[in-house]
Amino acid sequence: MNLIPLFVAIPLAMAFVMPLFGRLSRLLPDLLGNAATLALAALSCAMINLPMMVYKVGGWEPVNGVPIGIYLVVDGLAVLMLLIINVIGFAVSVYSIEYMRKYTDKARFYTLFLLMMAGMNGVVISGDMFNLYVFLEVAAIASYALVAFGTEAEELEAAFKYQVMGTAASGFILVGIAVLYSLTGTLNMADAGKVILEQGRSQGALFAGALFLMGFGLKAAIMPFHAWLPDAHPSAPAPISAMLSGVLIKAIGIYALCRIFFNVIGLNLTTSYILMAMGALSMIAGVFLAIGQWDMKRLFAYHSISQMGYVVMAIGIGTPLAVLGGLFHLVNHATFKSLLFLNSGAVVYSTGNRDLQKMGGLNQRMPVTGATSLIASMSIAGIPPFNGFWSKLIIILAAVQAGYYGLAALAVVGSIMTLASFLKVQRYGFFGKLRPVWKKVREAPVFMCVSMVLLALLCVGMGLLLLPGVKDGLLDRAADAVTGGTDYSGLVLGK
Amino acid sequence: MSRIVYFIIAYAFWLLLTLSVDWQHLVTGAVVCGLTTMIFGKISISRARKLFQPQRYFWMVLYVLVLLWECLKANFDVAYRVLHPAMPIRPGIVKARSSLKTDVARTCLANSITMTPGTLTVDMNGEGDLYIHWINVKDDDAQHATQMIVKRFERILKRVFE
Amino acid sequence: MRGMTPIVKTVTRGMAGMIFLYGIYIVLHGHLTPGGGFAGGVMVAAAFVLVFLAKGSPEAVSEAKKERSSMAESLGILTFWVLAMIGLIGGTFFYNFLTKGKPFRLLSAGFIPLNNIAIGIEVAGALFAIFITLAVLKAGGKK
Amino acid sequence: MIIVLCPLIVLMILGGVVALEATSLLSSVVLLGIVGFGLSAAFLILQAPDLAIVQIVVETLSLIIFIAVILKTTSKDTSTRGRGRTPHYVMAAAFALIFVLAASWALASIPPFGMPSLRMAEAYLSPNSLLQPTGAANLVAAVILDFRGYDTLGEATVLFTAVMGVLAVLRKTGRKP
Incomplete structure (x- = not known):
């Protein structure tokens, strides 16, 4: 029995059951939600090292070589994304057990959370453009509601802004799919890629590409489409900020962008220049905007733009090494950025404050939060033993190797600025003298600490993914899936 | 009693929708109409006994004829007013009083008035006061307005519904 | 909420049931004629909304009603999920596991009518839940 | 088909634009109704009765809900207006122009509607x-x-x-x- 549909079926089932039974007991939402995410994490770990799998939903075999049903495809890139989504999702759901006590209606929180997970998993395993869109909408709509979960005025406003931008993005994506569909006569991505390859890249495909770039660019908050992110991500409850910054913008932004551009339309030089330019712009502008922030979560949110800039730039460069670096940075960013947001959540949980100017010396009262945030900060700033260093190093090396010395220099500058801004976070937030206001502050509850420690361990250990044996199984295969480009069609449809 | 009547009406509607005598449709129809009766039967029909009095159907037919005749007359009247170069209209809202007792009869009256060109029921309260928009208000007095607009339908409606 | 005029109430009393019936007809005949779970479900919800709007009494709006319609929605979509999962147990996700039957009869096309019913329940519950939520919000006042 | 569709779409766009600008929320909602019902008419013209049915019922229901809400609350549009909006219009118009030009350039390569692609x-x-x-x-x-x-x-x-x-x-x- 092939288990691919379970990635969507498990979280959906729990989400559907939650409104029915979620009120019976206070523990039940926590139990159901964490059981689902645990199962998903286990399932995604089981996907490592399996060969590429194609699953035909409904058992509809292709007729005359034309796929008529929906295909689910799990290749190297999808496995990588599944791992990110489900492992981070598990950590975050463990964290939510304690954190979401501050809010009412936990059952509905877990429902929306699981729907978001199901949506992201659905996007990643889908081999069909429209199916990708449908699940993208599931994830996006759940995230709009989750941003506004606190129902305070500014949260509602941020969610509204987010929703307007997100809906515009979805509109672009849908029009792009419509153009591609009428161009190729199929919704299956592999089949569409094949048809485009046969027809040659026409104006229609370019137009669709531009639409996708706008749509997924908005979803991934690449500059100049970033305006919603610094409002939306900090307004959400901390676990959701972690999910949004850590996973969502990658799953429904970067991943979809990669899939469409590399595997379906095929990357040309213009597109890769555009991607590089947008990536470099996000990388530098994001970090410059971040360094002036005093609101902790807002600062992290700007860094998400900046770090996504690295990924997009690396993918735009398009050499195997660069793609590898980009994807590795994607994974790393998922770990350290969600950890940072969880840290900020722990600080907010204990002190009710997220203004860096009012903090100070929290290390004395909150050792676990302080230590994990130090690890995450060093990771994101690219300090050697931690994972962020390796991926940035690969990206810079790849840029130099491909001859883009300017981009490499910009990446170094961005990295230094990142270091500066995180030194600021550490200096004002966790080191220094403890203020008398915070004398009675207590460390975050145990489940929150557990998930933060888990992510911190990942941050430290993730560098091991580059070891020769491990590298082939995960990163190389993901990078192959991307750089393989339109070979995807042949692999999915069978030669 | 009223439930059974409602069920029969619903079943007739179902047969009209499906237009088939396949046993699958018939059985499904019974189940579905039973469900509808369970949910909506309570609020829908209150005095089922009246449905079994044949003279009411005779008056109903007569009423339809009268309504058509009034509509025809009113059509010409409105057409005349619109086409006349001076446009002899005097629009306004008048209050009229209906002596009908049941809600169904009143609703039927109000809808008939609305259907007749030139007059339009704007509102109706629980006591049977109708507020009617009239293209050519001939008399501001409620009594006279009642006489002119309402009475022509009311007599027959009373026999149909009460 | 103030109710509407007796005209609306009376017409609603007569029509709501028929609209409900028509909605169910659309759901059940989704595999034979245009329509299906989405369209029919909205009609069913519309029938309830109509009754509710016409009645307009404050006691008709309650948190319990909201919960119940939300639960109906969950049940509907859960049924859909179960239908899909039965296929997975037998072979593939969303495998049409029932016999196809004779075309143009009511009981044909495998699990398509069942899917339609599940979607119909889901859509009806969903729209009614949204409606009730807005009404509760207005009646109860937010903050 | 195209002869009916074009005026319909223009009407829908006008309805949408005017709905944004109307000062009374009630008229905005009614104008949105034009967009919705126009859409269902467009579905009918494009021979998609299923979609048309769904669109009509959903539109009716949402209109009812909107109007019920507005009757109970307010029909005044209290959002800020008249403050520095001209640049927005210029930007929107420029974007629309570029989009239309690009689309008409690009869509020339697409087979006409209904052709067996x-x-x-x-x-x-x-x-x-x-x-x-x-x-x-x-x-x-x-x-x-x-x-x-x-x-x-x-x-x-x-x-x-x-x-x-x-x-x-x-x-x-x-x-x-």
């Missing part, structure tokens, strides 16, 4: 029997519930998510005291 249709209507392999008389139902049933699960989930979102956002209290 839709290769899957052949498979859905299998040639050796009157009906397609699902046994459903309505092809649309067969596609959305059997061939692409997984998509429909996703769509139903979108609705479910939206309702859960509405219920979550419209809670009376968001945080515990």
